[in-house]
Amino acid sequence: MNPADARARFRDGLVTPTAGWCDGYTQANLISVPRDRAWDFLLFAQRNPKPCPVLDVLDAGAVAGPILDGDVRTDVPLYRVYVDGEQVAEPTDVREWWREDLVSFLIGCSFTFERALGAAGVPVRHVEQGVNVPMYRTSWRCRPAGDVSGPLVVSMRYVPESLVATAVATTARYPAVHGSPVHVGDPRELGVADLDAPDYGDAVASEPGDVPVFWACGVTPQAAVVESRPPLAIAHAPGHMLITDARDEDYLI
Amino acid sequence: MNPADARARFRDGLVTPTAGWCDGYTQANLISVPRDRAWDFLLFAQRNPKPCPVLDVLDAGAVAGPILDGDVRTDVPLYRVYVDGEQVAEPTDVREWWREDLVSFLIGCSFTFERALGAAGVPVRHVEQGVNVPMYRTSWRCRPAGDVSGPLVVSMRYVPESLVATAVATTARYPAVHGSPVHVGDPRELGVADLDAPDYGDAVASEPGDVPVFWACGVTPQAAVVESRPPLAIAHAPGHMLITDARDEDYLI
Numbered sequence: 001m002n003p004a005d006a007r008a009r010f011r012d013g014l015v016t017p018t019a020g021w022c023d024g025y026t027q028a029n030l031i032s033v034p035r036d037r038a039w040d041f042l043l044f045a046q047r048n049p050k051p052c053p054v055l056d057v058l059d060a061g062a063v064a065g066p067i068l069d070g071d072v073r074t075d076v077p078l079y080r081v082y083v084d085g086e087q088v089a090e091p092t093d094v095r096e097w098w099r100e101d102l103v104s105f106l107i108g109c110s111f112t113f114e115r116a117l118g119a120a121g122v123p124v125r126h127v128e129q130g131v132n133v134p135m136y137r138t139s140w141r142c143r144p145a146g147d148v149s150g151p152l153v154v155s156m157r158y159v160p161e162s163l164v165a166t167a168v169a170t171t172a173r174y175p176a177v178h179g180s181p182v183h184v185g186d187p188r189e190l191g192v193a194d195l196d197a198p199d200y201g202d203a204v205a206s207e208p209g210d211v212p213v214f215w216a217c218g219v220t221p222q223a224a225v226v227e228s229r230p231p232l233a234i235a236h237a238p239g240h241m242l243i244t245d246a247r248d249e250d251y252l253i
Numbered sequence: 254m255n256p257a258d259a260r261a262r263f264r265d266g267l268v269t270p271t272a273g274w275c276d277g278y279t280q281a282n283l284i285s286v287p288r289d290r291a292w293d294f295l296l297f298a299q300r301n302p303k304p305c306p307v308l309d310v311l312d313a314g315a316v317a318g319p320i321l322d323g324d325v326r327t328d329v330p331l332y333r334v335y336v337d338g339e340q341v342a343e344p345t346d347v348r349e350w351w352r353e354d355l356v357s358f359l360i361g362c363s364f365t366f367e368r369a370l371g372a373a374g375v376p377v378r379h380v381e382q383g384v385n386v387p388m389y390r391t392s393w394r395c396r397p398a399g400d401v402s403g404p405l406v407v408s409m410r411y412v413p414e415s416l417v418a419t420a421v422a423t424t425a426r427y428p429a430v431h432g433s434p435v436h437v438g439d440p441r442e443l444g445v446a447d448l449d450a451p452d453y454g455d456a457v458a459s460e461p462g463d464v465p466v467f468w469a470c471g472v473t474p475q476a477a478v479v480e481s482r483p484p485l486a487i488a489h490a491p492g493h494m495l496i497t498d499a500r501d502e503d504y505l506i
Binding site for chain 1: 428
């Protein structure tokens, strides 16, 4: 399926996590904040490139851009709306919340490298199991910028021990979409107590010999929104991404 | 020589291009603009990552940061000061021009990959000849951001034809410091008429069999300053870089 068709389905109301959709096209995290808070958010992203690799920033009020021939207000399957840092709605369309001073950030997503993992022979368990990838707020702190601060959020994929090196090497070639893992192994190093109770997304079943591998996650700006309390922020619901017209190969080193 | 010692010499008044200085330490382009123009400049950099790879952005008024245990106002060998887009001074110290609302951008510099070129057996002619690298304003336009627009500026290195592929492959591994070339061969493709008349830096002599190879250059923001006319901008003089405490290896993919 091509991105325009997928976005049309989501615009028509289909709600689903997007892992595995539109093979070869780049999926993005969305975070939109008012123009007068955008400097701190852009600087936060620049200072934390592993969780917040910026693919594009739209002009204030713009709903499309060079890598999106669509509409950020309607083309994501499910949104989260935050007012003063509190989630107030989880709609499928945010036109009623839209303001002309909103600046939208499109941030790289690890779904981009999942096709490469598969091609390298690394199983992607959450796709196999038909669930959303599990994500966790960690005890690691991002480098703050102005009023914006927050914890690192990570996504987790179980990887067979014999394939951990392959998974690291494969994803390292995609620095624009989180790149190599931030941690391999014991989740307690990240302050994560229970892998079966993710903060976002779904728990995934492991297989014997699997090791948990953690990548920086583009939900990190949402955790920063909760902590930094801008008057309004619009984001995708975790795992329900904006499918862009960019190609995964564009971000391969 | 370590970066702190080099910066101390420049602070004491030594004026010299910095190519070849402090082997293994990352050199940076500097551009400082008032806070109310910084959003457009940061967005311009984000939208033009080949010429403007951001290594760090200091908080407004800050003169040091995580990769610079020094002072951006004194530690560059030679500066250029622009008022309303016109160059008004070329001092060795900018403390008299400094304002507390200035935001400083440290932008990657191709000097970083010159050691890697040398290690790969690619001669670096301007270092051999003891002159500054030649730089050219091209007819290629950067993607604008708000009020900030301008041409792409490139640096040029003559490379023996048999080593062009090596030079491309080597520098592609350093995307944070301009990465692979933007053009190999005929300078007229870039709108550059005469390689012996660079817009910045010095002309370099070629050897038989050399091909001109062009990399995006961190002087690009200065060309944007000339076109976009912020009330004040402070930059390094081309080739006279800020030597940071970061290591080149930190930017290797």
